[in-house]
Amino acid sequence: MSVPxxxxxxxxxxxxxxxxxxxxxVISAAVMAPVAIGAAWWGGWIFAxxxxxxxxxxxxxxIGLVAGRDHRMLVLSCGGAIVLAAILAWTDHPVAAxxxxxxxxxxxxxxxxxxxxxxxxxxxxxxxxxxxxPMILRGEDVMGFIAIVLLFAVVxxxxxxxxxxxxxxxxxxxxxxxxxKKTWSGAIGGTIGAVAAAVAVATLFGGFNTAAIAGLAxxxxxxxxxxxxxxxxxxRHFNAKDASQLIPGHGGAMDRLDGFWAAAIVAVAIGIxxxxxxxxxxxxxxx
Numbered sequence: 001m002s003v004p005x006x007x008x009x010x011x012x013x014x015x016x017x018x019x020x021x022x023x024x025x026v027i028s029a030a031v032m033a034p035v036a037i038g039a040a041w042w043g044g045w046i047f048a049x050x051x052x053x054x055x056x057x058x059x060x061x062x063i064g065l066v067a068g069r070d071h072r073m074l075v076l077s078c079g080g081a082i083v084l085a086a087i088l089a090w091t092d093h094p095v096a097a098x099x100x101x102x103x104x105x106x107x108x109x110x111x112x113x114x115x116x117x118x119x120x121x122x123x124x125x126x127x128x129x130x131x132x133x134p135m136i137l138r139g140e141d142v143m144g145f146i147a148i149v150l151l152f153a154v155v156x157x158x159x160x161x162x163x164x165x166x167x168x169x170x171x172x173x174x175x176x177x178x179x180x181k182k183t184w185s186g187a188i189g190g191t192i193g194a195v196a197a198a199v200a201v202a203t204l205f206g207g208f209n210t211a212a213i214a215g216l217a218x219x220x221x222x223x224x225x226x227x228x229x230x231x232x233x234x235x236r237h238f239n240a241k242d243a244s245q246l247i248p249g250h251g252g253a254m255d256r257l258d259g260f261w262a263a264a265i266v267a268v269a270i271g272i273x274x275x276x277x278x279x280x281x282x283x284x285x286x287x
Contacts, residue, residue: 032256033156040138040148045090047138052086055131057253061243062123065235067112074111078104078124085128089135094277101128130257133264137271137280147281150201150213151220151267155260157197158190158221159228165189174225179232187225194221212287216270220263227262231255 039050059078067074081104088097105121112120134151138144166186174182198217202208231254235243243252267284275283 033152036152037149040145040152043138043140043145048086048090048135051131051134052083054253054257055082055086055127057246058130058243058257059123059127061246061252061254062126063120065238065240065243066116066119066123074108074120077108077111078120078127080104081107081124082128082131086131086135089132094132094136097132098128101125126261129265130261133261133268136277137264137268137284139279139281141281143279143281143285146201146205147267147271147284150198150217150285151260151263153197153201154194154217154220155224155263157193158224159259160190161193162186162190162225165193175229178229178236182225182229190225191218191221194218194224208285209287213285216284216287220267223266224259224263227258227260230262231258 036050039047056079059082060075063074063078081101085097085100085104088094088100101124105124108120108124109117134148137147137151162182163186166181166183166189169183169185169189171183171185173180174184174187195214195217198213198220199210202210202213231243235241235254241251243254246252268280271280271282271284273283275281275286
């Protein structure tokens with residue numbers, strides 16, 4: 001989940017974002033961050049419900065971009081697959097959850113045109129992986145909680161520092177054809193901040209190889225920013241500024257979760273490769 005004061009790396013024309021919009025962003029972030037951390041702390045069904053709701057919001061926005069807001073059957077079929085997949089994942093059946101999402105994607109494709117089918121399948125994969133990745137990583141032990149906190153710290157700090165560094169320094173644009181306001185200075189500043197935040201988390205909880213965690217933070221920060229750019233590309237493809245206006249001052253759930261989605265998937269992949277499906281958090285954190 002991404003809670004920046006404004007779009008990462010923004011360097012607006014006059015250098016001053018609208019005060020009212022900035023206040024809305026800060027208020028929304030102040031509400032969302034404790035809720036996200038609290039859900040991670042409690043774990044279990046509370047954490048699962050939190051990410052099911054996030055995934056459903058993302059799915060609704062994605063369908064709105066691709067097919068419009070009137071496709072009730074599409075929303076119901078895709079949403080049903082997401083909810084059932086969450087139940088399977090929560091009961092320790094992640095492979096079955098992935099298969100169910102694949103079936104849901106195939107079923108949903110009958111409600112849209114041929115040109116929209118790949119986009120809808122991609123949307124279910126996007127929303128479903130956004131839900132499953134943190135659920136798999138969190139698990140039931142304290143190591144899972146630390147892994148989620150590390151992810152939050154890396155992604156949030158990347159966003160915040162990218163914004164302020166990009167605004168203060170400016171300079172060459174990162175990828176102007178996709179996101180004209182993001183700068184290289186913002187991207188570098190965000191990554192440096194993410195390393196500092198990750199080392200702080202590792203030091204706070206203790207017992208971790210801080211050099212390895214710092215390297216991990218670089219990877220996750222870069223991936224987070226790539227996820228942000230990917231979402232910007234998707235919105236640009238559909239001529240949309242924001243995925244929705246669901247979150248005051250921030251846009252939609254997609255706009256705020258794009259970086260976390262990408263970082264969480266890579267984090268889970270690293271964790272599973274090193275620790276297996278039983279201990280992905282330990283595989284991610286212990287080097």
